[in-house]
Amino acid sequence: MLLPITLTFAAACALLNMWLAIRCARFRIRDKVLHGDAGHGLLAKRMRAHANFVEYTPIVLILFALVEMAAGASLWLWIGALVYVAARVAHAFGMDADKPTALxxxxxxxxxGVMLAIAATALGLAYSATREFPAPPTMAAR
Incomplete structure (x- = not known):
């Protein structure tokens, strides 16, 4: 089954992950930092932005794939994926500041918001498709 939304979304997230990594690697190469942040405040912030992306994105991608498999492609899934990617870019830029920012x-x-919406959708799909829980499979005696 082809999942055009999830495939596009996953590719965008892979590119975004590379961009976040490159933002850190530039510091590491320039200042010869092998481990940690070597006391560079901006590098620490960028590392945290990258780590934050890696913490959230896998579960969001899995949920998008499962919802797309269960319900098919839809405009709202496209919008949700776009909002997620834009949110992660905004967050990364916002992390560069020394104080809280709107980004x-x-x-x-x-x-x-996207994570809660896609999780709620997944639960809705799971429990609207079957009103009762299926019986567990039985093992035949041999």
Whole structure:
């Protein structure tokens, strides 16, 4: 089964992951930092933005794939994927600041919103398809 939304979304997330990694690697190469942040405040923030992306994205991608498999492609899934990617870019830029910013807060809130919406959708699909739980499989005696 082809999942055009999830495939596009996963590719966008892979590219975004590379961009976040390159933002850190540039510091590491320039200042010869092998481990940690070597006391560079901006590098620490960028590392955290990258780690935050890696913490949220796998479960969001899995949920998008499962929802797309269960319900098919739809405009709202496309919009949700686009909002998620835009939120993560905004969050990454917002993390560069020394104080709270609208980009960071907005990126985080939109990320949570998309995650909650896709989780609720997954639960709705799971429990609207079957009104009762299926019986567990039995093992035949041999």
């Amino acid at each position: 960071r807060a907005g990126g985080a809130l939109l990320t949570w």
